[in-house]
Amino acid sequence: MSERPTFMPARLINLFTPKLLVCLKEGYDLPRGRGDLIAGLTVAIVALPLAMALGIASGVTPDRGLFTAIVAGFLISFLGGSRFQIGGPTGAFVVVVYNIVQQHGYDGLVLATLMAGVMLLLFGLARFGVVIKYIPYPLVTGFTSGIAVIIFSSQVKDFLGLRMESVPAEFFEKWVAYGEHIGTTHGPTLAVAAGTLAVILVLRRFRPGWPGFLIGVTGASVLVWALGMPVETIGSRFGGIPSTLPSPQFPALSWGKVTALLQPAFTIAFLAGIESLLSAMVADGMTGRRHKSNCELLAQGIANIASVLFGGIPATGAIARTATSIKSGAQTPVAGMLHAVFILLFMLLFAPLASWIPLPSLAAVLMVVAWNMSEAPHFIHLMSAPRSDRAVLLVTFVLTVMVDLTVAIEVGMVLASILFMRRMAEVxxxxxxxxxxxxxxxxxxxxxxxxxxxxxxxxxxxxxxxxxxxxxxxxxxxxxxxxxxxxxxxxxxxxxxxxxxxxxxxxxxxxxxxxxxxxxxxxxxxxxxxxxxxxxxxxxxxxxxxxxxxxxxxxxxxxxxxxxxxxxx
Missing domain, CATH: 3.30.750.24 (STAS domain)
Structure with missing residues (x-):
């Protein structure tokens, strides 16, 4: 009698089994729990001001950054294919999200992210995880560095306290406008921003284990409150932070909106896939473990869908936060889940205090993020690479800054493919x-x-x-x-x-x-x-x-x- 076939082969089940289940099967004891608890708390302290800053930079309110860190951060660790991945809002999405919000509103962002989430699910089920790893490194560096320049440029107004009614969207026009309004620099705002930046950089140099972002922002908040400094705060611009998660809401659907947002949705899916797998590979390099790329894509898809349904923005794996978690003693995905739980607790307990956070201090945080994203040493190193790699790097970088991130990715991929074929033809x-x-x-x-x-x-x-x-x-x-x-x-x-x-x-x-x-x-x-x-x-x-x-x-x-x-x- 023949053996009855199973519905799904064991190998396929293993391919999409979250790393959390793998770790729990290995055994979860007190030392592992202690390491995950410390790592989760440490990363939550780092992620708290960062999530709010990234929400503001993305053209939405700071609470939406927190919702993303909580909902997406929990699900990425709970369902993901990496033992150490920390998910949440990242700088890679700032430009894309800002443009979508400006053109289509927050409802448009929700729809685009839902579509991107479905794409990520399909990528994972089609086992595209390995394929995404072959995106050329010069292309990734080019658009990452370009995004860093855009983020830095977008924070100049809040950093200097310039009196400007609006900031032009185009790169050159933006800097021309800054030059025209440089005389309106607000002294107290600049002092708060520069002081926060100095604290972050000094702590990074002499006390790298300390949460520089949180210390800098907290110190600035106390100073502004104690001295009554006339600088803009989260409370004065956004009215504060809610102390609960919102109820899930679905956007209005129409075929016209779907077609208009198809290209931005693909960009979100592309960035989420690339960033998450890069982060997982960094974690593998630090720990000697191996992640499941297709399982990770499935988790990213589900997390992005849930994030925007609960009022968040797109999310992906965060390389710096993942590395921080590993260095803090993380053992399993529980660390990432606890990081989301701690952020939720912080929001529930200290939401009223967030109103005092000065926006110049968050601008300083984002400038540090922009520098980290720029990968300046890697960019300079790639300038000594073969001409074809330099061409991909520079074209992607210039198009990201001057034109549009989507165009930059498309042109960069086509150019990289053509130059690769030429190289193969030569050999x-x-x-x-x-x-x-x-x-x-x-x-x-x-x-x-x-x-x-x-x-x-x-x-x-x-x-x-x-x-x-x-x-x-x-x-x-x-x-x-x-x-x-x-x-x-x-x-x-x-x-x-x-x-x-x-x-x-x-x-x-x-x-x-x-x-x-x-x-x-x-x-x-x-x-x-x-x-x-x-x-x-x-x-x-x-x-x-x-x-x-x-x-x-x-x-x-x-x-x-x-x-x-x-x-x-």
Whole structure:
């Protein structure tokens, strides 16, 4: 009697099993609990002022940043594929969220984030987690650095206390307006901002384990309250912070809104996927563990959906907060869950005090965030990379700052793909057999049978070798091979032992090459074809086109067959 098939293979279940369950199965004892408790409290203290600052920078109220840290932060750790991931609002979303809110309002942001959450769920179920890891590093650095410049620029008004009715959206116009209003700098505002910045930087230098953001903001709040300093606060601009989470609300849906927000939604999903997996990889590097990328994408999708339903904004894995959690002794995802619980407790207990937080101090926090995001050392280091990488870096950076983040990502990806194909085309060679035989003799590293022919090449036989991936970037070069011969030979031998992969364009080029040769009475032999190209050739009918007898295992067998064909056509 046959065994009844299971609904879902065990491997698939394991693929999407949250790391929390894995850790609990290993056993959860007091030392682990103590480490998670300390780490959760430490990260909550760091995240509290940061969440409010990121909410303001995103064009919404500070409480929405807190809602995000609580709801999304809990779910990302509860359902995620990393043991140490800390989720919440991050600087990567500031530009995108701000633009959506300005154009479509908060309801538009909710709809875009819901769509992004669904996309992330689909990415995870389709197992795109590994694919996202292949986004070029120069592209990631380019748009991250660009976002950092935009965040820094957006905080100048609050940092200096400039008397401006509105701040232009465009980068150059914004700085021109700052220059025109520099004379309106407000002394007390600048003093609070500069003092907060100084405290954060000094503590980072001499007491890196202390919560510099919280100490700086708390100190500024006490100073403003005690001295009655005339600076803008959360209370004066936003009316304070609520002490409870809002009830879930669904946005109004319409096809027109969905289509208008499709591109921003994809940008949110792209950033959430990239940032979360980068954070998980950083955590892996610090701990020697391995995360589940597709499970992480599922968690990000669910967390983003829940975040905006409860009044939040988009969320993802936060690299700095994740690293802080690890350094503070985190052992399992419980640390991330506790960090969200602690933020909720802080909001419930101390919401009235948040009204005294001066906005200049949060501007100082965001300027530090912008510097951290800029990755200036990495940016400078990449300027010594090959020209193609520099081009991707600079184009993505300039478009992010000057045009739009979505355009920057799209153009950067297309440019990186084109330059990658060009690079692959340059390393793929189609050369004469004699030339490449000499190269083989020099490198001496090939253990294939007949790598170097033991018999001379007979008259009427041409040998060419293709080295490298045979894809559409190099397929057209094969047609030049036939034109290089003064007289069509009796037999063409194509050595393919150094071709690891082939695509449809390569198959089409080979098919046309074989047909063209046969029109001139030339037979084509393929030598040393590897498994992947052979499989694709068989599936696409090229094996039948060429004939099974024309596939030979090595160059010696090819020359033996060619000699027979040349003598007996």
């Amino acid at each position: 793929t060679e189609i050369g004469t057999g004699i030339h490449l035989i000499d190269e083989d003799a020099e490198d001496g590293g090939d253990d294939h049978v007949g790598a170097i022919p033991t018999t001379p090449i007979p008259d009427g036989v041409e040998v060419f070798q293709i080295s490298g991936p045979f894809f559409f970037g190099v397929a057209t070069r094969l047609s030049e091979v036939f034109e290089q011969t003064h007289k069509p030979p009796r037999v063409f031998i194509l050595r393919m032992r150094l071709v690891p992969v082939i695509d449809a364009s390569g198959i089409q080029a080979l098919t046309e090459f074989v047909r063209r040769c046969r029109k001139h009475g030339t037979e084509v032999l393929l030598s040393g074809v590897q498994p992947q190209p052979m499989q694709v050739m068989g599936r696409m009918g090229l094996c039948h086109e060429i004939g099974e007898d024309n596939f030979v295992p090595n160059i010696d067998a090819a020359l033996t067959t060619a000699r027979t064909l040349a003598v007996h056509p």
